[in-house]
Amino acid sequence: MEGSLSIPMYSLQDIPGRGKGLVANEKIPRGTRILCEEPIITEAEDQSTVELRKSIIEQFEALSESNRQAFLAMRNILPECIASELPLGIYRTNALPIEAGGIGGGIFLEASRLNHACDNNAQKHWNDNIKRHTVHALRDIEKGEEITIYYLGSDRSRKERQEALRAKFKFDCTCRLCSLPIAQSQESDRRFEEIARLERLIGAGGISAIVSTALRTLRYVDQMVTLYDEQGLGDAGLARAFFDATQIALSNGDLVRGSVFAEKVVFCWQIAHGSDSKEVIEYGSLAQDPSKHSLFRQLAGFSSKWKTALHEKPQGVGLQEYEDWLWKREKIIGLRNRIGFPPFFSLPSEYENDADSEHWCYLGEIVGSLELLRWELHLKDVDDMVTNLFFYTDGRGNEVASSLKIGHTMAVLDAKRRQFMDGQIGIRLENHKIIKIFPLSLHKLLTMNDEIQKFSTPNVDGTRNCHGCGRKANSLQKCGKCLSFWYCGKDCQMTGWNAKGHKSICKLLEDPDLRRLFFFDWDTHEGTLEFPLPEDDSEG
Ligand SMILES: C[S@@+](CC[C@H](N)C(=O)[O-])C[C@H]1O[C@@H](n2cnc3c(N)ncnc32)[C@H](O)[C@@H]1O
Known part of the structure; x- marks a missing residue:
């Protein structure tokens, strides 16, 4: 949706405590392009202060008289600036990023007057396709409401946001999100922290992890999207989450989900960046036919374990069922579930997962053992992959030595993949209470x-x-x-x-741990998990 040129959608007004700002003159529907502007001053990224000052003054002097006045009317938050330094101070206070060909920032007559809110209702974006700065409404903006953008790069907690805004822009943020009562604010911070944790987990293993731990990684993205929905922000992070989901689907050969997720990316970016932005055009064509897209060709060699064709989208199902299909959601119950019972290569690495709220169990049949300085077991998982488990427990494995029998199966709760100093990968066991050996083959x-x-x-x-x-x-x-x-x-x-x-x-099932293993709800247990497994309501 493009804005009308004749009647301005907004006007520059005094905003108590914020200097001036842009206020909607009419209701502005979500997705509307509010601004589309060329810079009046641009600066390269890597310049010394001396070069920057010189360049700004030269460009300032070349401006028309009215633009010069408009520039001088902008805020300067650097009080140390003497009169001759004023243009530098104004530039530093008001420049917006321009990510194009070495140009780092620019001054815009209108966009530079936009104030910040942590729950901004509009999105700023440098559109490199049309070489303009655009601002779009992220949600419906009511007549009389101030139009706000987000000054910081990524989502942060209230304390971190306030510190950054104070340090960089010299103001105390009093936006709705920063003014929430303490309990709600903590809840919002918890969501941001959880989103950041999930982002780390998704990024941690790179492309190989999104193949080997595809289901788990897709789950993280699903959780992240739920958190964004709860937070209620039209956040740029949401598009990134759908983009991650697109990559996970396509790198596992899943064309139909890849296409659906790419459509979601396009939808988010269309609202925030407009339909003429590079990424909307690129991901629009990816959504139409991922198999023809270069991204799919780059990713296609990794795995085809989720292989689907574009026409395999479920038809005539309810919304919940459709979403469950899309995110491959399933209840983690039963030993065939590869999230609850991941094979070795789907285990999170030791650096990836530290949450007490997530649990799983590795199952490996003992196919060999060695007693040296410590016990070392060779375990074969459901994919026939043999892995070494090293006992770093106090007893170095002697705690369970009498029950170590070839052909029996060991369960290791919350096992992690570790790369040892000598390059070997395996499992390092420090707590013998997280293992149990069951007297039967896998x-x-x-x-x-x-x-x-x-x-x-x-x-x-x-x-x-x-x-x-x-x-x-x-x-x-x-x-x-x-x-x-x-x-x-x-x-x-x-x-x-x-x-x-x-x-x-x-007889085997008389062991409550074995019975519980079949029904354990890995999704709901909070806190550390050890044997004996806690009793579960659904048992038997
Ligand atoms: C790019 S300018 C925005 C326009 C500015 N208010 C003006 O009068 O021209 C950035 C400055 O505006 C002020 N500002 C922006 N958002 C604010 C907010 N949420 N609360 C208080 N001051 C804010 C701060 O002084 C900040 O350094």
Whole structure:
């Protein structure tokens, strides 16, 4: 949406405590281009103060009389500036960034009069395509409302924002976000901190991590988008989040999600930057057909594990179902879930994840062991990848030495991938309470999981399936020993026991840790996690 040239949408007015600012003369709908301006003074990025002063004065003197007056009417927050330095002070107070061909900043007659708010209603942007500075409404701006932009580079907590604004722009911010009651302000800061943490996690492993830990990384982006929605800001970070999701989808061969996420990037940028901006044009064509786009060709070689075609978008489903499909959301229950039970290469690295609110469990069958200075185990995961686990516990592995048996399966809670000094990668174990060895092979454990998910978990309608005859019913009886399988009565229990293999797994399931492993809700546990696993409501 382009603004009308004839009737100004805004006017320069006195704003108490802020000098002058731009105020809407009419309701300005979201996405409207409010300003589109060329600079009257531009400066290169890397100049000494002497060069900068000289260049500003030269450009100032070349301005028309009215532009010179308009420039001199701008604020100068550098009180130390003597009269001859005034142009430098005004430049430093009012320049907006220009990211183009070595030019670092510029003075704009109108855009430079915009004040800051941490919950800004407008977005500034240098549009390199049309070589103009643009300002767009991020949400509907009411008549009489001040138009505000965000002066700082990235999202920060209230304290950090206030410190930065005071240091750089010499004012105490009193915007709505900075004036929230303390509890709400802490909540908002918590969201910003969580967004920053998720951003670090997403960026930490680079492109190889978005392939090996694709599902987990997509989850982080999903969480980040939810936080932005809760914060209620039309933040530039949201476009970056969708851009990350586009990359994750495309680097795993998922054309349809890549295209949907790219459309979301385009939507955000169209509102904030306008449809003639370089990125909107570029990502618009990516959204239309990612397979033809250079980004997809760069990413396509990495993995095709999520391979989809463009037409595979679900049709006729509700919004929630569509969003669940888009973000590949699934409840993390059952041993086949690769977020709850990641193979070695999908484990977060030791530098990536430090949150107590996230949990997972690595499963590896013991295929070898060595006792040197400390115990070293060779564990084979669900993808047949063999990994070394080194005991750095007080007992150097002797705590569990008697139960280390080839063919048994070790569970390691919240295991992390580590690169050791000698270049080896593996797992460094410091706390023996996060491991447990189950006396069965990984294959048998997974087969058992499938049976349990089928016969132990209630159906959507609340019924269960009898493990003996398969009948669906409400009133089945639970096996009194393992508490995990359900039967119509004695006859069905006998069938389950003898003909359907319950005999061999019932004993194993008497171990509450093993039972809980199948049902543990990895999403909801807060705090450190150790064996014995905490009891779960959904058990049995
Ligand atoms: C680029 S100028 C903005 C226009 C300026 N108010 C004017 O009168 O020309 C930046 C300066 O405006 C003031 N300012 C901007 N946003 C403000 C805010 N939220 N609260 C107080 N002062 C603000 C500060 O003095 C800041 O250094």
